[in-house]
Amino acid sequence: MRIKQALISVSDKTGVAELASSLHQLGISIISTGGTAKLLQETGIPVTEISDYTGFPEMLDGRVKTLHPKVHAGILARMDLPEHQREMEQAHIPTIDLVVVNLYPFTQTIARSDCSLAEAIENIDIGGPTMIRSAAKNFQRVAVVTDPQDYATLLEQIKSGNGTVDEHYRFQLAQKAFSHTARYDGAISNYLTALESMDAERKPFPDQFNLNFTLAQSLRYGENPHQQAAFYRDTSDITGSLADYQQLQGKELSYNNIADTDAAWACVKTFDQPACVIVKHANPCGVAVAENPLAAYQKAFATDPVSAFGGIIALNRPVEADLAKAVLQQFVEVIIAPEFSTEARQLLVSKANIRVLTVPLGAHDNHYELKRIDGGLLVQTPDNFHISEDRLRVVTQLQPTDAQMEDCLFAWRVAKFVKSNTIVFCGNGQTLGIGAGQMSRVDSARIASIKAEQAHLDLHGSAVASDAFFPFRDGLDVLAQAGAKAVIQPGGSIRDDEVIAAANEQGITMMFTGIRHFRH
Numbered sequence: 001m002r003i004k005q006a007l008i009s010v011s012d013k014t015g016v017a018e019l020a021s022s023l024h025q026l027g028i029s030i031i032s033t034g035g036t037a038k039l040l041q042e043t044g045i046p047v048t049e050i051s052d053y054t055g056f057p058e059m060l061d062g063r064v065k066t067l068h069p070k071v072h073a074g075i076l077a078r079m080d081l082p083e084h085q086r087e088m089e090q091a092h093i094p095t096i097d098l099v100v101v102n103l104y105p106f107t108q109t110i111a112r113s114d115c116s117l118a119e120a121i122e123n124i125d126i127g128g129p130t131m132i133r134s135a136a137k138n139f140q141r142v143a144v145v146t147d148p149q150d151y152a153t154l155l156e157q158i159k160s161g162n163g164t165v166d167e168h169y170r171f172q173l174a175q176k177a178f179s180h181t182a183r184y185d186g187a188i189s190n191y192l193t194a195l196e197s198m199d200a201e202r203k204p205f206p207d208q209f210n211l212n213f214t215l216a217q218s219l220r221y222g223e224n225p226h227q228q229a230a231f232y233r234d235t236s237d238i239t240g241s242l243a244d245y246q247q248l249q250g251k252e253l254s255y256n257n258i259a260d261t262d263a264a265w266a267c268v269k270t271f272d273q274p275a276c277v278i279v280k281h282a283n284p285c286g287v288a289v290a291e292n293p294l295a296a297y298q299k300a301f302a303t304d305p306v307s308a309f310g311g312i313i314a315l316n317r318p319v320e321a322d323l324a325k326a327v328l329q330q331f332v333e334v335i336i337a338p339e340f341s342t343e344a345r346q347l348l349v350s351k352a353n354i355r356v357l358t359v360p361l362g363a364h365d366n367h368y369e370l371k372r373i374d375g376g377l378l379v380q381t382p383d384n385f386h387i388s389e390d391r392l393r394v395v396t397q398l399q400p401t402d403a404q405m406e407d408c409l410f411a412w413r414v415a416k417f418v419k420s421n422t423i424v425f426c427g428n429g430q431t432l433g434i435g436a437g438q439m440s441r442v443d444s445a446r447i448a449s450i451k452a453e454q455a456h457l458d459l460h461g462s463a464v465a466s467d468a469f470f471p472f473r474d475g476l477d478v479l480a481q482a483g484a485k486a487v488i489q490p491g492g493s494i495r496d497d498e499v500i501a502a503a504n505e506q507g508i509t510m511m512f513t514g515i516r517h518f519r520h
């Protein structure tokens, strides 16, 4: 069916004048609400105001504008049914064939810290979602556009369809429309159920937790080939997050690739100096900072060349040809960086399977961290705490030298990204041995020192981070035997005195952060 009449009512007026002008040129008549109609009239586009159309004034400060049977019958009528046709004729109601609506900016309004409940309530759009839902329900006849990004395609469709919109496109628009109103209502529900009472501060976690993610890609399989999987992107701002990646070359990303790349990217982007992080099975197996990205990569690789095989390499600086050449010597699944030089890209193309990703560096943090458990969901704020030197408390007789302090801070930064229980030996901006994911801290300490030995890295004079306190002195004794001379840990054990005494005995300087970094 040809589109004869369109209803346009938009809060975000981007591109609406251009759209309306084209619709007018295509012979489509336009009905519009107050503000939208005014803008269109100023641009010289003929438009019928909604109040003239319904014969009823907009009222109650705009709370009632389009909520009228002439509007909703016009949208909802099924003209393939003789009964509907007859009722429409009897009521003298013409059909509305295109609905262009976007809603009051509820999310933007409540994002302001000084937003009152009254303001939030006034920004709950009622007429808009009602029209969107009516039109989306009747997609068999009506096209509904909720996103200014879709105006161009809509116009192309109408032009190429000789005044009609293809039914597949109408269906897509309806899917998008219902997703739009679901997201909108989800945001309202999250906001309102985070209020204990009408005048209370917002709680960090609402009673009803509505999430909204959009399918980015289906994945070949999940963690294992017998599991199905997909990757969804957050519908809120993702700038600077891994989800913002662009793939320049390589095989399709797998579920494990994305999870591991996320761990690598989260870690590497916290460093100010040129840094490299190599991840295997969600744990860093080498991290280093250096004067340039190539040196950082070589140091990170040296921590554990065996584990780095088939790893994910993340850099926080552009990748140049020298680094690309070095990386090509090893088997790598993914390399991610803010940029790749043309020469580096030309080199990497020689190994077409390597997945090469770029992401702009940015300080994105998820608002919430989510973890499914059987029948439920654990939610927490992200662990975005970064320690500074002035927060540290030296608890031993020996004070750290400047170099030890630097190594400890580096080790602590890395430890946050290693699965608990974590022990990380470091020296000179390089991880020397990483013990990850053990059920006992003393085992993590042993594993970390064994790893260093296997990689022929000397632990004498090294600095060590432990993600949580030492419950007994045994863990510290392992570090001392391996040659560590500086330790950073949260402190807070009932046996802290015993652990401090052990450090003093063995000529170790130790500092407490007062903060732990468990990661599961």
Ligand SMILES: NC(=O)c1ncn([C@@H]2O[C@H](COP(=O)(O)O)[C@@H](O)[C@H]2O)c1NC=O
Pocket (backbone or CB within 6 Å): 009, 010, 011, 012, 032, 033, 034, 035, 036, 037, 062, 063, 064, 065, 066, 067, 101, 102, 103, 104, 124, 125, 126, 127, 128, 129
């Ligand atoms: N109350 C109504 O009948 C109604 N009908 C449309 N709106 C909204 O009014 C806005 C456009 O208003 P204006 O054209 O006056 O700037 C749109 O975001 C639209 O979703 C309404 N406003 C709120 O519910």
